Amino acid sequence: MKEAHSEIDIDRGKCIVCGACSAVCPGEALIIEGMTLRVYPERCRPCGQAALVCPTGALHCPGEE
Amino acid sequence: MLDENFEVVVIGAGPAGSRTAALTARAGLSTLLLEKRKKIGFPVRCAEGIGPREEVERFLDLDDDLISSTIDRFAVVSPGGRRFEAEKRGIGFIVDRELFDRRLADLAAEAGAEVRTSHQVTGLLRNDHRFTGVEVTDLGSGRSYTAGALVTAGADGVESISPRWAGLKGAYRPREVMSGAQYLIDGMETDDRKIEFHLGRRFAPGGYAWVFPKRPGTANVGVGVNPEMAGGLNAVDYLERFIKSRCPGAGRGRLVVGGTVVARGLPSLAAGGFIAVGEAANQNNPFSGGGIINALEGADLAAETAVEAIREGDVSARSLGRYTKKWKKSTGRANELFWHAARSFYAMEDDEMEKIIAKLKDTPGLITDTGVDPLRILRVLVSTRPGLVFRLVPALVKR
Ligand SMILES: Cc1cc2nc3c(=O)[nH]c(=O)nc-3n(C[C@H](O)[C@H](O)[C@H](O)COP(=O)(O)OP(=O)(O)OC[C@H]3O[C@@H](n4cnc5c(N)ncnc54)[C@H](O)[C@@H]3O)c2cc1C
Ligand code: SF4
Numbered sequence: 001m002k003e004a005h006s007e008i009d010i011d012r013g014k015c016i017v018c019g020a021c022s023a024v025c026p027g028e029a030l031i032i033e034g035m036t037l038r039v040y041p042e043r044c045r046p047c048g049q050a051a052l053v054c055p056t057g058a059l060h061c062p063g064e065e
Numbered sequence: 066m067l068d069e070n071f072e073v074v075v076i077g078a079g080p081a082g083s084r085t086a087a088l089t090a091r092a093g094l095s096t097l098l099l100e101k102r103k104k105i106g107f108p109v110r111c112a113e114g115i116g117p118r119e120e121v122e123r124f125l126d127l128d129d130d131l132i133s134s135t136i137d138r139f140a141v142v143s144p145g146g147r148r149f150e151a152e153k154r155g156i157g158f159i160v161d162r163e164l165f166d167r168r169l170a171d172l173a174a175e176a177g178a179e180v181r182t183s184h185q186v187t188g189l190l191r192n193d194h195r196f197t198g199v200e201v202t203d204l205g206s207g208r209s210y211t212a213g214a215l216v217t218a219g220a221d222g223v224e225s226i227s228p229r230w231a232g233l234k235g236a237y238r239p240r241e242v243m244s245g246a247q248y249l250i251d252g253m254e255t256d257d258r259k260i261e262f263h264l265g266r267r268f269a270p271g272g273y274a275w276v277f278p279k280r281p282g283t284a285n286v287g288v289g290v291n292p293e294m295a296g297g298l299n300a301v302d303y304l305e306r307f308i309k310s311r312c313p314g315a316g317r318g319r320l321v322v323g324g325t326v327v328a329r330g331l332p333s334l335a336a337g338g339f340i341a342v343g344e345a346a347n348q349n350n351p352f353s354g355g356g357i358i359n360a361l362e363g364a365d366l367a368a369e370t371a372v373e374a375i376r377e378g379d380v381s382a383r384s385l386g387r388y389t390k391k392w393k394k395s396t397g398r399a400n401e402l403f404w405h406a407a408r409s410f411y412a413m414e415d416d417e418m419e420k421i422i423a424k425l426k427d428t429p430g431l432i433t434d435t436g437v438d439p440l441r442i443l444r445v446l447v448s449t450r451p452g453l454v455f456r457l458v459p460a461l462v463k464r
């Protein structure tokens with residue numbers, strides 16, 4: 001359904017900065033700082049898990065199925 | 066050297082953090098409450114449903130300005146469209162969550178806690194024995210500083226990285242976070258005293274869709290799904306589907322999205338010098354995802370223990386561990402049952418769920434004064450899945 005991604009890709013128009021992805025990302029690669037979602041690509045494992053949880057479909061991660 | 070020193074530092078000014086800070090400050094402890102958002106309570110990430118007045122008022126006065134509507138009825142709609150309706154006056158309220166959170170933070174400030182917004186905690190400090198405070202960035206000025214504490218309370222909600230830093234938990238699996246989306250819908254047909262829950266794979270695989278009325282014709286209409294059961298769609302996709310069926314053509318206001326922790330309780334809520342509270346501590350009800358009242362309950366136990374431990378001069382993991390015990394004896398116990406119930410119930414195919422709902426409908430005592438009785442749900446689940454009883458034995462006999 002989703003295309004393969006080689007790095008964390010956020011559609012800023014869709015992201016509402018809810019932090020759901022942050023709760024799931026094991027590497028702490030996705031961190032809510034103040035009112036923005038900050039990405040630390042070097043910490044990405046990659047596991048693809050966080051993208052599943054995103055309620056808006058704003059997030060794509062490497063390793064996603 | 067530390068820039069500042071407090072007896073208690075609280076991370077996050079949601080219900081859990083504000084209540085914890087209010088109680089430690091009221092007990093005379095110097096307390097710092099740190100919130101990374103600019104404005105407490107904003108943006109709202111909640112359907113705003115809360116229990117009956119007696120329950121809420123253990124923590125704060127439910128003043129009229131906090132209440133959007135009073136709930137006397139609820140409906141559960143099965144996957145096949147069958148309705149199970151019940152009536153219980155004042156079973157709950159839909160609140161103004163932004164005001165609600167601000168009121169709680171004001172109570173903390175009035176009790177003497179120092180409240181700082183736009184201040185983000187970026188790490189925990191520690192010595193050889195325990196956690197000793199926090200590293201903070203003032204997002205306004207960009208300045209970083211340290212604040213020492215005898216007890217640090219991690220009440221940082223769904224993201225809750227502080228309990229991870231403290232070694233109390235890891236990252237969540239996707240299925241442990243219910244993925245939610247909701248619109249404030251205008252001009253729809255509703256009974257403004259009734260909440261609705263809609264079950265089944267079409268609208269909410271592994272969760273439910275809801276209608277929580279705010280005023281006549283206006284409601285929070287949302288869905289929460291298990292991301293591992295969502296088949297490549299996201300919560301907003303399911304919300305669109307639900308709205309198309311439940312209230313097509315109605316007007317849309319603000320979109321709320323967010324994750325809610327529906328994970329099993331943590332084995333331990335405390336480390337040396339550190340306690341986790343609220344959603345950060347997996348204190349949400351794992352069946353409903355509801356976490357406001359549970360966060361306040363967790364805060365009462367956490368603050369009580371922190372105050373005792375500081376007075377005794379012992380903030381070791383063992384001393385603060387009394388908080389874990391208290392939680393497991395109270396709401397933690399119900400949550401364990403809800404977790405088992407949720408695991409079986411939401412995994413069901415629609416036809417099996419249909420049967421269960423029909424049985425639940427005829428279960429006396431299912432609805433209690435404060436919500437639903439997890440044991441009654443489990444009894445019905447066990448009647449169709451006898452194997453479940455073996456998994457439940459430890460939860461029922463322990464403690
Ligand atoms: C769509 C949706 C609908 C919901 N509906 C309901 C409902 O109807 N009823 C109900 O009871 N519950 C509901 N919930 C759950 C409920 O909102 C939460 O369980 C509740 O807010 C938990 O309170 P808390 O104080 O633990 O955390 P939060 O309210 O999340 O507070 C945590 C605070 O910590 C701050 N923070 C995080 N990290 C840091 C940091 N590093 N430094 C400083 N501050 C930080 C955050 O900005 C936040 O303000 C819903 C959740 C969602 C997503
Ligand atoms: S889960 Fe999605 S909407 Fe929420 S912060 Fe992450 S990318 Fe943004």
